[in-house]
Structures are given as C-alpha cells and as structure tokens.
Amino acid sequence: MKPPPCFLQTVSVTMDMLISFLGLLTLPQLVVPQVVPYLTTLQAEVEIVSGESRIFTGESVHLRCSITDKHRSTWRYLWFKGSEELNTSGENYRLERARVKDSGKFYCQGVRDSLVGDIHTSKSLPVEITVDGGWAILQIPNHPTLVGNNLNVRCHVRGNPALHEVVLYKDGVEVMTQTVRKPDLYLTNLSVEDQGMYSCRASWDIERRTRSVISAEVPVQVLEVLSKPILEIATSINLLNKMKLICHVQYNAPAPAHPINYYFYKNNIRLGVATSENHDLVNQIPGQYSCKAKVPMLNLSRSSEPKSFGIVKGGQRQDSRFLWTPPVSSPDLSPPAATEPTAAQHSPDQSMAAPSFIQSTEVSIQPSDPFLNPSKPEPSPLLSTVLSHNQISINVPQESGDMSGDMSSDLAFTEQSVGTSE
Known part of the structure; x- marks a missing residue:
C-alpha cells in the first residue's frame, strides 16, 4: 500500500528544513577568525x-x-x-x-x-x-627647558641673508637686541617667569634698502626640576583604622635621574624614616600632615602645604571616631528614678559611608577640609531620660609623642553625675 501524496510532501519539506538547519550549524566553523595583533x-x-x-x-x-x-x-x-x-x-x-x-x-x-x-x-x-610659509622662523628646542639652564634660540630667515639686527620678543615685549650678524640668541639662568610666547624680528640690507621680517610666536616652556609637592590623604574601608599619605610631585630631571626621597610629617614631627616611595600608611589620628620631597645629590628639597585631618575643639584635636555627645532630654519629662544607669551603646547605623575617592574606616570620619563633623543619631525618649542624670564621657588619650604617630587603643569610660549644673 502506497502512502498518500500529502504524507510524502510533508516528509520532503521536513528533510529540507533539517538539512538547512545542519548547514547553519556548520557556518561558524567555516568563518576565518579575526587576527588580533x-x-x-x-x-x-x-x-x-x-x-x-x-x-x-x-x-x-x-x-x-x-x-x-x-x-x-x-x-x-x-x-x-x-x-x-x-x-x-x-x-x-x-x-x-x-x-x-x-x-x-x-x-x-x-x-x-x-x-x-x-x-x-x-x-x-x-x-x-x-x-612655515613666511620669511622668518624662531627655532627653539623641542623639549621644555629646566630652571637654571640656558636656552639657545635662532632667528632663521629664508635664504640666510647677512643680518645686521635681531630683536627677540616675549609676549609682544622686546627683551633682547643683537646687532651682530649671527642669528643665534642666548637666554641664561632661566626661571619660571621666563616662559611665554616668543618671536623674533630680523633686519638686513639689500639693494640699499632695509628689509625687516618678523616670525610667528612659539611657546617656550620652563619647568622646575622639582615641583611643589601636594599631599593627598586617602582613607578606605579596606585600610581599617589606617590612612594613606600620598606625596604628589613632578620630578623633571633628565635621565638618568638621581634618586628622590620622601618624608612625611604630623604636626611638624617626622613620621618614620625617608622612603623611596611617595606614599606611607599611618594611623588615623587628627592633626596637621605634610610631606617633603628631596633629591640629596642635587641639594633640592620642596615641602607641601600642611593639610588638616580631624576636628578642632577647644584648641585640642580630637578623633571624631570616638567623639560622641549625649542628647539633651526634653524639659517636660520627669526623669524616673534609676539606681543603676544603663550604659548607652552605639548603634551600628551611626557609621557613615565615605566618598568613593577618599573613604573612611568602619568608624566614620568625613575627610573634608578643614575639619570633620560626626553625625548624631536621633535619641529615643527613654535614652534621653536616663542620660539627663548620667553623662557618659570618653577620654581620648594624648599623643605619645613617638615618631610613628600611633595612638593607644585603650579608651577610658567614666560615668559622672550631672546633677549640679548643665
């Protein structure tokens, strides 16, 4: 018995679709992969x-x-x-x-x-x-010049005629005149103030007439060998109670350059010894921090401006991580009698998230200049009532005065009666 024609047609269409699908699966193998250099x-x-x-x-x-x-x-x-x-x-x-x-x-x-x-x-x-399609070019070196060095510039004139005067201009003001027939001019013992836009004017005689041409302006850059350092104080959750002092400085000595040393200071007291790296890891202690970069072989040293970390209260610096002011109770509440005051516990919600670039440790310090301000949680009525009779103070120990800048982790918790005055 032969199958009906409609069945054969359906089988043929199904086989065609299967073959097409198998062909599509083999296409990725035929594509030549792109060569990445x-x-x-x-x-x-x-x-x-x-x-x-x-x-x-x-x-x-x-x-x-x-x-x-x-x-x-x-x-x-x-x-x-x-x-x-x-x-x-x-x-x-x-x-x-x-x-x-x-x-x-x-x-x-x-x-x-x-x-x-x-x-x-x-x-x-x-x-x-x-x-340049003109008549005069002021030719200068391709690289910046360092402070204290000399600079040779040339007022080049098309055709190299015999010049009788060359004038050098800086920012449109005449700074040098030369009457010899040489197109070279020399600037000695350069300073940062010597950088600017320079041009030249050259004059020569031809056929009993004086011709004078002026060049386009070109920039002259004068760099300090050692720029003024800038101190960055970076904190991070990953650093726990540490912070990173980074001394940014530009050292422009030509290769091979002499080694450069970095020093870090807290309240004008040096922290540790000199290091060849421009950063140091110290404890988060409020104070005035600064850094210095020094090249001993060149007898060069530059210091940064001091940068504050922490807050100032009553002339003394305190660490905002441990500073907590108890809330004041409302005057219309009658304080209940309490034989044993309950010690207040810090809520974990007190810690604040720091910015992405300069972050604080798990106990929050907002490292913004000039000073830091801690946040205070909203007190509950019961806590305010208890604290109106018992104020909890935390004494932050004074600095040990050592070179490391470390602070003791022991905190003395004392309870005082505040019944006499507010």
Missing part, C-alpha cells in the same frame, strides 16, 4: 636626524624610528601622521620639499612576525613638524 611592552621612538621641527616651505626634514630591543629582532616600521598611516615602511622617513599642509604630528610603530602572528610595539611619542 599582539602588543609588546616595547615602545618605538622618533628622532629628527637632520633639519628642524620648524622649517620653511621647500625645505626637508629627516626622521628616524628606533626600537630598543635586547633580542635584536627584525622589525618592520609603520609611519603615521596623526591618525593617518603613511605609505612607507622603512626605518627612515624623509619629508622632501615640504608644503604647509605637510605640517602635523608624526609617529612610528614597529611590527615583526612570530608564530602567533604579528607583534606590534607601542606607538612612539609624536614629533611635531611645522612648515
């Missing part, structure tokens, strides 16, 4: 081999990419101008007969083959090339 900790470096960072139109500059690799691997080089990859792959890049539109920031990156695919270095720091 591997990055190394090495970083490429761009340097100017010939030419200047500021050139005239028609001039050239030669850049070189280098990678410090102790394994002496074979690298290929990628070049970028901004985010655009350039059509070159060699170690050297030459910008020939430059035009104004060729100005920009140039980067390079190293690539090499490996068994796991291409390995890339980090991109280099940029080298900015400025192509």
Whole structure:
C-alpha cells in the first residue's frame, strides 16, 4: 500500500528544513577568525636626524624610528601622521620639499612576525613638524627647558641673508637686541617667569634698502626640576583604622635621574624614616600632615602645604571616631528614678559611608577640609531620660609623642553625675 501524496510532501519539506538547519550549524566553523595583533611592552621612538621641527616651505626634514630591543629582532616600521598611516615602511622617513599642509604630528610603530602572528610595539611619542610659509622662523628646542639652564634660540630667515639686527620678543615685549650678524640668541639662568610666547624680528640690507621680517610666536616652556609637592590623604574601608599619605610631585630631571626621597610629617614631627616611595600608611589620628620631597645629590628639597585631618575643639584635636555627645532630654519629662544607669551603646547605623575617592574606616570620619563633623543619631525618649542624670564621657588619650604617630587603643569610660549644673 502506497502512502498518500500529502504524507510524502510533508516528509520532503521536513528533510529540507533539517538539512538547512545542519548547514547553519556548520557556518561558524567555516568563518576565518579575526587576527588580533599582539602588543609588546616595547615602545618605538622618533628622532629628527637632520633639519628642524620648524622649517620653511621647500625645505626637508629627516626622521628616524628606533626600537630598543635586547633580542635584536627584525622589525618592520609603520609611519603615521596623526591618525593617518603613511605609505612607507622603512626605518627612515624623509619629508622632501615640504608644503604647509605637510605640517602635523608624526609617529612610528614597529611590527615583526612570530608564530602567533604579528607583534606590534607601542606607538612612539609624536614629533611635531611645522612648515612655515613666511620669511622668518624662531627655532627653539623641542623639549621644555629646566630652571637654571640656558636656552639657545635662532632667528632663521629664508635664504640666510647677512643680518645686521635681531630683536627677540616675549609676549609682544622686546627683551633682547643683537646687532651682530649671527642669528643665534642666548637666554641664561632661566626661571619660571621666563616662559611665554616668543618671536623674533630680523633686519638686513639689500639693494640699499632695509628689509625687516618678523616670525610667528612659539611657546617656550620652563619647568622646575622639582615641583611643589601636594599631599593627598586617602582613607578606605579596606585600610581599617589606617590612612594613606600620598606625596604628589613632578620630578623633571633628565635621565638618568638621581634618586628622590620622601618624608612625611604630623604636626611638624617626622613620621618614620625617608622612603623611596611617595606614599606611607599611618594611623588615623587628627592633626596637621605634610610631606617633603628631596633629591640629596642635587641639594633640592620642596615641602607641601600642611593639610588638616580631624576636628578642632577647644584648641585640642580630637578623633571624631570616638567623639560622641549625649542628647539633651526634653524639659517636660520627669526623669524616673534609676539606681543603676544603663550604659548607652552605639548603634551600628551611626557609621557613615565615605566618598568613593577618599573613604573612611568602619568608624566614620568625613575627610573634608578643614575639619570633620560626626553625625548624631536621633535619641529615643527613654535614652534621653536616663542620660539627663548620667553623662557618659570618653577620654581620648594624648599623643605619645613617638615618631610613628600611633595612638593607644585603650579608651577610658567614666560615668559622672550631672546633677549640679548643665
């Protein structure tokens, strides 16, 4: 007996759907996985081999990419101008007969083959090339100058004519005039006040006429070798009753730099010994904290401004973690007789959450300048009545005066009768 035609048609449709489903399951195996490049900790470096960072139109500059690799691997080089990859792959890049539109920031990156695919270095720091279409350029070093150093600048004129006067300007004000035929000018013993926008004006004679041109302004940056430190006091729930003192400072000495030491102080008393790390972990004790950064080999030291931690009451600093003021009872309540006063217990709701950046320990201190203010819970009528006769005070021990800044954890709880006066 043959099956009906409708049954055969249903079976055929079901088989087609099953085959299509199996085909879809095999598609992910046919897709070629995308190759993700591997990055190394090495970083490429761009340097100017010939030419200047500021050139005239028609001039050239030669850049070189280098990678410090102790394994002496074979690298290929990628070049970028901004985010655009350039059509070159060699170690050297030459910008020939430059035009104004060729100005920009140039980067390079190293690539090499490996068994796991291409390995890339980090991109280099940029080298900015400025192509000027004018007649004069004030050429300065590419890096900032340090306080106390000398600075050589050059008023470069297109065609290099024989100059008879060069004038240097800072923020539009004349600061130096030179009548010799050399375009170089020297600024000695620089200070922070010497930084600003500089330009130059050059004059020369041609065909019994005097020509004078002025350059565009360029920034001159003068940095201190050691900046003024800024102290940060950081607390965290994970630190329990500790807090972290962090001394932020900018050390601009050229490599190899001499070592720098850090010192931390509480109320002008040094905490511990010098450390090569810019942070220290101390107990949370109210006081005036500060830090100092020192470079012994250069005889340089800078101190931060003092920063308060804790509250001030009656001229004495107290720790707000243990400061608790009992609530005052309402005058219309009659206090019941109590032979044994009940000691008040702190509610766990008294602890406050600290901000995300500067957090407190499990007993709350709000580390905001200049002082800290603890919160007080809403008293119950019964507790207020009992406390109107018995005030519980907590004596915070004085500082031990040692170098560590630790505070004793023993607290003396005393009960006093307050029946005489309020």
